[in-house]
Amino acid sequence: MGVERTIYIGPFIHSKSLSELDICPNGAIAVDEYGKIRFVSRDIKDGQVSVDGGWEKAKVVKTPKNGFFFPGFIDTHIHASQYPNAGIFGKSTLLDWLNTYTFPLEGSFHDIQKASRIYNRVVARTLSHGTTTACYFATNHVPATNLLADICQTRGQRAFVGRVCMDRMSPDYYRDASVSDAITSTRQCIDHIQRIDPEASLIIPIITPRFAPSCTHDLLLHLGNLHKETHLPIQTHISENHSEIQLVADLFPNSKHYTDVYDATGLLTPRTILAHAVHLTPDERRLIKSRRAKISHCPASNTAITSGTAKVRTMLDEGLTVGLGTDVSGGHTPSILAECREALYVSRHVAMTEGDAAKLSPEEALYLATRGGAAVVGLEERIGGFEVGMEWDAQMVSLGAGVGDGGELEPGEGLVEVFGGESWEERVHKWVYTGDDRNTVAVWVRGRLVHSREGWND
Amino acid sequence: MGVERTIYIGPFIHSKSLSELDICPNGAIAVDEYGKIRFVSRDIKDGQVSVDGGWEKAKVVKTPKNGFFFPGFIDTHIHASQYPNAGIFGKSTLLDWLNTYTFPLEGSFHDIQKASRIYNRVVARTLSHGTTTACYFATNHVPATNLLADICQTRGQRAFVGRVCMDRMSPDYYRDASVSDAITSTRQCIDHIQRIDPEASLIIPIITPRFAPSCTHDLLLHLGNLHKETHLPIQTHISENHSEIQLVADLFPNSKHYTDVYDATGLLTPRTILAHAVHLTPDERRLIKSRRAKISHCPASNTAITSGTAKVRTMLDEGLTVGLGTDVSGGHTPSILAECREALYVSRHVAMTEGDAAKLSPEEALYLATRGGAAVVGLEERIGGFEVGMEWDAQMVSLGAGVGDGGELEPGEGLVEVFGGESWEERVHKWVYTGDDRNTVAVWVRGRLVHSREGWND
Numbered sequence: 001m002g003v004e005r006t007i008y009i010g011p012f013i014h015s016k017s018l019s020e021l022d023i024c025p026n027g028a029i030a031v032d033e034y035g036k037i038r039f040v041s042r043d044i045k046d047g048q049v050s051v052d053g054g055w056e057k058a059k060v061v062k063t064p065k066n067g068f069f070f071p072g073f074i075d076t077h078i079h080a081s082q083y084p085n086a087g088i089f090g091k092s093t094l095l096d097w098l099n100t101y102t103f104p105l106e107g108s109f110h111d112i113q114k115a116s117r118i119y120n121r122v123v124a125r126t127l128s129h130g131t132t133t134a135c136y137f138a139t140n141h142v143p144a145t146n147l148l149a150d151i152c153q154t155r156g157q158r159a160f161v162g163r164v165c166m167d168r169m170s171p172d173y174y175r176d177a178s179v180s181d182a183i184t185s186t187r188q189c190i191d192h193i194q195r196i197d198p199e200a201s202l203i204i205p206i207i208t209p210r211f212a213p214s215c216t217h218d219l220l221l222h223l224g225n226l227h228k229e230t231h232l233p234i235q236t237h238i239s240e241n242h243s244e245i246q247l248v249a250d251l252f253p254n255s256k257h258y259t260d261v262y263d264a265t266g267l268l269t270p271r272t273i274l275a276h277a278v279h280l281t282p283d284e285r286r287l288i289k290s291r292r293a294k295i296s297h298c299p300a301s302n303t304a305i306t307s308g309t310a311k312v313r314t315m316l317d318e319g320l321t322v323g324l325g326t327d328v329s330g331g332h333t334p335s336i337l338a339e340c341r342e343a344l345y346v347s348r349h350v351a352m353t354e355g356d357a358a359k360l361s362p363e364e365a366l367y368l369a370t371r372g373g374a375a376v377v378g379l380e381e382r383i384g385g386f387e388v389g390m391e392w393d394a395q396m397v398s399l400g401a402g403v404g405d406g407g408e409l410e411p412g413e414g415l416v417e418v419f420g421g422e423s424w425e426e427r428v429h430k431w432v433y434t435g436d437d438r439n440t441v442a443v444w445v446r447g448r449l450v451h452s453r454e455g456w457n458d
Numbered sequence: 459m460g461v462e463r464t465i466y467i468g469p470f471i472h473s474k475s476l477s478e479l480d481i482c483p484n485g486a487i488a489v490d491e492y493g494k495i496r497f498v499s500r501d502i503k504d505g506q507v508s509v510d511g512g513w514e515k516a517k518v519v520k521t522p523k524n525g526f527f528f529p530g531f532i533d534t535h536i537h538a539s540q541y542p543n544a545g546i547f548g549k550s551t552l553l554d555w556l557n558t559y560t561f562p563l564e565g566s567f568h569d570i571q572k573a574s575r576i577y578n579r580v581v582a583r584t585l586s587h588g589t590t591t592a593c594y595f596a597t598n599h600v601p602a603t604n605l606l607a608d609i610c611q612t613r614g615q616r617a618f619v620g621r622v623c624m625d626r627m628s629p630d631y632y633r634d635a636s637v638s639d640a641i642t643s644t645r646q647c648i649d650h651i652q653r654i655d656p657e658a659s660l661i662i663p664i665i666t667p668r669f670a671p672s673c674t675h676d677l678l679l680h681l682g683n684l685h686k687e688t689h690l691p692i693q694t695h696i697s698e699n700h701s702e703i704q705l706v707a708d709l710f711p712n713s714k715h716y717t718d719v720y721d722a723t724g725l726l727t728p729r730t731i732l733a734h735a736v737h738l739t740p741d742e743r744r745l746i747k748s749r750r751a752k753i754s755h756c757p758a759s760n761t762a763i764t765s766g767t768a769k770v771r772t773m774l775d776e777g778l779t780v781g782l783g784t785d786v787s788g789g790h791t792p793s794i795l796a797e798c799r800e801a802l803y804v805s806r807h808v809a810m811t812e813g814d815a816a817k818l819s820p821e822e823a824l825y826l827a828t829r830g831g832a833a834v835v836g837l838e839e840r841i842g843g844f845e846v847g848m849e850w851d852a853q854m855v856s857l858g859a860g861v862g863d864g865g866e867l868e869p870g871e872g873l874v875e876v877f878g879g880e881s882w883e884e885r886v887h888k889w890v891y892t893g894d895d896r897n898t899v900a901v902w903v904r905g906r907l908v909h910s911r912e913g914w915n916d
Binding site: 083084086087088090091113116117118119120121122123124125128303304306308309332333341345348349351352356359361403404405406407408409411412415416417419422426429430432433434436437453454 | 541542544545546548549571574575576577578579580581582583586761762764766767790791799803806807809810814817819861862863864865866867869870873874875877880884887888889890891892894895911912
């Protein structure tokens with residue numbers, strides 16, 4: 001699918017390293033008809049870029065005042081099917097939360113009209129928050145899972161779509177009848193996605209055992225074999241809550257620990273995304289690192305359902321690859337920008353007991369939200385930054401026109417307050433701490449405009 | 459100032475007790491020309507209320523679909539002058555944060571034009587978040603502090619406005635030159651406010667020693683005497699951070715503890731608002747309770763600058779009076795709705811170490827934001843709920859038209875997702891966890907419309 005050659009002119013910001021942003025106030029980025037970045041100019045004059053080689057006729061998109069281009073966000077863990085429950089969890093913790101809120105909702109996705117309404121909304125909403133790539137848990141229903149893949153493709157969101165496998169410890173109305181049923185159904189979803197996107201340019205199937213407690217050893221083993229056969233990525237949960245960890249120990253008495261359950265069944269691989277990782281032991285972290293498996297940090301969820309505080313600084317220091325996940329609806333928000341804030345705040349709660357080094361900076365949170373997430377999903381060569389050859393998965397952020405002399409609010413404006421005189425770094429911090437979807441005025445995936453707000457390009 | 463007699467028709471929700479909301483789906487509330495609630499109907503039919511006694515001609519305001527009336531929020535602790543720094547604090551903690559970010563900004567409020575722009579913005583913005591009452595720390599500048607009072611009155615926000623007193627441990631450019639200077643300046647602000655609002659119907663002066671470390675014993679003593687003379691309320695900080703507590707111990711070697719510093723100087727009274735109270739000892743809590751002083755809980759700030767986690771459940775169980783404070787700009791948000799979310803999350807971090815009983819519910823957070831705050835500021839007979847005789851400080855909340863079949867987003871709509879079938883309780887939870895200022899479509903103080911969003915009354 002070709003897009004119009006476009007030159008994006010204005011400030012652009014992306015991560016240079018974990019702790020440092022590359023802020024380029026006078027940039028221009030040229031994106032070709034394949035959605036790939038062809039050249040990057042770092043110091044153009046007066047907003048004009050001189051081009052040749054057929055780029056003279058390219059479309060031009062410019063940022064507004066207090067605007068900048070930023071890589072699209074990567075949500076490495078989100079349950080699309082749980083979206084209607086966002087904000088509803090009472091005082092539950094993981095295991096009762098599943099039974100009270102989650103299984104009844106997920107189990108209803110045999111209703112394809114309901115699935116269509118919810119999945120369309122999730123994809124529209126996450127795009128509006130600047131999420132250009134999402135790792136979705138769907139449900140165990142094949143038609144609804146395939147529909148989610150279709151919707152992502154139609155709306156243009158890059159996505160990993162997983163049919164959830166679970167053959168025990170789930171209600172009768174929502175469980176795979178057998179291992180072979182689970183594998184057959186999973187293959188049907190893989191086949192569908194590979195049919196609609198044979199080159200995996202946008203939508204990628206992902207092998208999805210819900211988590212160890214709801215899968216028999218036999219099912220895990222078959223899913224591990226499926227990975228060996230297909231080389232497809234894997235996503236699951238790990239070490240979220242103490243009761244769950246005890247349950248895994250009870251259910252898998254021959255395993256050394258939770259991580260070993262996945263390792264022993266061929267599911268701990270460089271393409272594995274492990275959500276939560278709140279209570280991992282040093283031994284488990286070493287094993288995860290040696291297998292080059294990846295971590296999805298879900299701070300809002302970990303706080304909301306009182307799972308605990310993941311030790312992100314420790315994991316980063318040890319060389320693990322970490323991204324952010326909203327974990328809707330354990331987490332209340334489908335916004336990765338909001339999740340950055342949650343990551344910053346959870347890191348401060350860790351710092352209260354473990355010392356100041358645990359604190360994350362806004363720059364680090366944004367790294368996790370972009371480059372980190374890209375590495376978690378194995379696409380670090382293609383997305384998460386603005387290098388030549390990478391794909392244009394990006395958002396245009398506008399911090400508004402600034403506060404006027406009279407202090408009046410303008411209709412429709414967002415919450416970020418630019419009083420003038422803030423450095424670029426401070427403006428980025430304000431965006432992270434006080435921004436929301438109103439600041440994400442346009443979103444592109446592979447060069448295609450997939451979301452915009454009214455008046456974004458006036 | 460008279461307002462038009464109005465009958466507010468639609469669902470209304472307010473706190474019945476700490477843990478219970480009174481949800482009235484078919485209500486009508488009549489507000490007279492003094493902004494007082496004259497009658498409340500709990501079960502009207504078809505949105506029609508039959509009235510007599512001159513109410514036939516009253517104006518009618520109805521809620522939209524998925525709308526309800528809710529008491530205005532009370533922010534018991536906000537530094538109006540720090541607003542431009544919201545979201546900017548790096549990895550600092552209290553004492554370095556003051557020197558790096560706060561004093562330079564506050565010290566600049568000799569510039570009255572700057573003060574005007576910032577204070578107008580703060581009042582407009584907090585009103586837009588549904589804050590009908592705010593306890594403001596201004597700066598030590600008399601003209602700027604008086605201007606803040608003027609702005610609150612003009613814009614119609616109920617406010618406690620305090621000139622900040624500090625005669626040591628502050629930079630040369632921003633410090634009261636002497637105790638008598640501090641008292642004289644404070645009296646000038648009190649006089650001004652009592653001149654513009656002689657009946658204290660909206661704006662009330664508040665005695666404001668910044669916090670013990672920046673006040674000499676002599677200054678505290680004089681401010682205590684000023685309270686004895688004027689009976690005006692008092693606001694200050696207490697026990698926010700370990701270094702600060704140690705500093706107080708060093709500066710006041712004859713005091714038993716931090717709380718005793720205020721008690722010994724006549725500042726621990728039933729009209730005293732103590733912000734933070736993160737690390738209070740049981741002995742201090744007993745003393746605070748016996749003096750009937752009040753607590754402003756500021757969870758966002760306590761997390762952001764890594765002060766610690768206030769033990770709200772303990773304080774409530776012991777019978778202390780607690781409200782919420784945004785503590786801008788230690789806290790990143792001027793929204794009490796967002797602060798409810800922060801309170802819920804901080805309570806979960808407390809629960810991780812102290813057990814599940816520490817968890818707050820959305821109902822409890824909303825109580826703290828309304829009735830609790832009203833009690834903290836001593837106005838529990840007048841605001842915070844919808845009883846006959848109370849004043850109409852209220853917001854109209856709209857959760858939007860609901861998610862359509864196609865899942866499309868509508869321009870301008872907020873983030874709360876009503877899929878249909880949610881109970882009222884669940885809708886309220888969604889508002890608390892996912893709502894923002896877009897859901898607060900109109901705001902009244904004493905019956906006067908002080909904020910509305912475009913199209914709120916279509």
